[in-house]
Amino acid sequence: MASRTPTPDSTGPRDRLPNLFEVLSRRTTAPVDLFSFYIYMRDVQRSVDYLDFWLDVSQHMSLCRHYVRELRRSVLIGTPELEKGGGSKRSSQILDNFERNSADQGPSGHRHRQSESGLSAFLRNETASKHSPKNSQHSNRSDTSEAPPRPSYMTENGNSPNTPSPQINSNSSPEHTVARADIRASAEKILYTYLLPGAEREIILPQGILNDITNNIEKEGRDDPEVFDAAKDYVFQAMERDAFPGFLRAKALGNIVAPSMMLRLITGLIALFGALWTAFVLIFLNASRSTRCWEILPFTVGVYLLATHQYMLDPLMALAGYSEYTFMSFSRVKEPFVRKLLNKRALMCLAWIAVVDAALCCLFIFVPGKRL
Template sequence: MLKRWHSKRMAGLHELPTLEQVLRRQSRPPVCLYNYYIVLRDRLELETLLDFWLDVQQARVLHRRYLKQQQQQLQSKKSFITLSPTPSNLSHEQQLTHSLLLASSAPSVVTETHMAQVVERIYLRYIVPSAEKELFHLPLSMRDAITEKGLADDPVVYNQAQKYVYQLLQATWPQFLQYKVFMNLTLHQQLGRVAVGLASLLIGFSIEFSLIFLNFQPWHYRLSGIVPILFGVYCLISGLTGVDPIWVLAFNVSETTTFHFNRIQQPKVREILVARSVIVLSICLLITIILLVLFCAVPGKRL
């Protein structure tokens, strides 16, 4: 039965977005790039891996744009020389238009110097010793290979490192799904709830034991502790499981950072969280009822 439940759970996960889709911003909260970064930063302390991968990917996109512009400029020069008169033979209005077109296109052009600066910035930020976000996870041989190749205007020098970092990100993916698909609370929220829950239970138990040892009659006076006990059980169970049933069932939200929320837009994630919320809520009510029955059933004895 456990194997069947586990296989069913894993089958459901196949309907969720993949790491590739999240990295390409093709998914919706809470399984999205923003939440992935938050989990890597706050729970796993591996956000540098994602920063590096995104920076290299952006450099690759910029380099493709640079190559495309080089080709376009070459083709335009050839066509201009062969088919168009020289600027000196143009009329005053045509020369002015030609100058304005060149000036308007200049700011959007990616130059070789710009590309070299982008590649160097990645090197200085992640690869050199004591860098701002030094990639300690990269093997030393891989970092040395990047240094030995030398930097140019092409981010291809980081290809091997980017693939290696992608494998490390894949290793973190199951943990991310655990935190954002099966939970809707942050780590700080969980810890805070456990502490508040224990404190509230202490208050509730103190009230109940006081009523028992003072032998208050009739017995229904002992229901006075129901509020702190229910609140304490709710905080404690939600903190331990990472699921707040009210936030899911009533507001359809998942916490990103403490008391900041995303709406749950992935249908499969909502389905899973709703099921877990019903279970958590049922457990909270059951534990509260059992505790109150025990406290009400114990005969009073004035000390």
């Protein structure tokens, strides 16, 4: 299944809003960073399990990469003659090819998918070699006449993608910190936590995808990253379609959270009701215009709070460069484009507040009084 994950345009400053992949890859800053998206998925969407699944699968991929890199170092440490050009280079070539591909590629796009396929092919071939008596017997034999087997992303020369690689002792290096059992445990943890029916944090996926993952892990014994590709892409597209637009509206176009908005709505209505009640009382008591000028205060407070609820934006806080993470918890706006966008909306919001407030004050201050 081809990934539809977008590729970031560049690593420089963005003159646009970030996309979901940039947020998940930690390439953005507050208030559109991964921490803010996590809070939004937890508190607003109530579906943080989908985000946790995506992050755990990405962590599983990183674990596999780390394992292969350490495996490559252990091969070079255990057989230094490989670097001199002599002997069999089959294992070293496979690991070398993967290391070059994974080092040169970005985290997304066609070349990333190619690198991920190579990593998964290597892990599958290593599993096959460990269960093959033939490969175990000949794993240490140097045979220069035999063409080196290659993983699936190197099949352009006609080699079979299922050719198993020779067995490699993953514990040959004293610096080896990730064992193959850790990768297996990581894959099983993802399966039992998110995917099996009745799981602790079960997420809803198409039944076909669930069946394929369960069969690959429990029956075929696979633990390579490609096992989760279909589910990862499905979850990414679901978050991109259902959650991410709302997240951008809340964090890139606004700077207050839902509890603050509700508090501002209630306080603003009370203040506006108090301002109107006071204004009518002063009119019917035929109070002087200088006395009625005090109505500016409750009208300004009421209009300001109602406008902030309507715009989901506190203009003064935006101009000061702050945004709310959670209720009454603030952080600085560090994303340049979002800062610029919030400032523009703050000025527009203040203009409307000034117009409405001036209209109400003029109406109730300059209208002739009449004592009843």
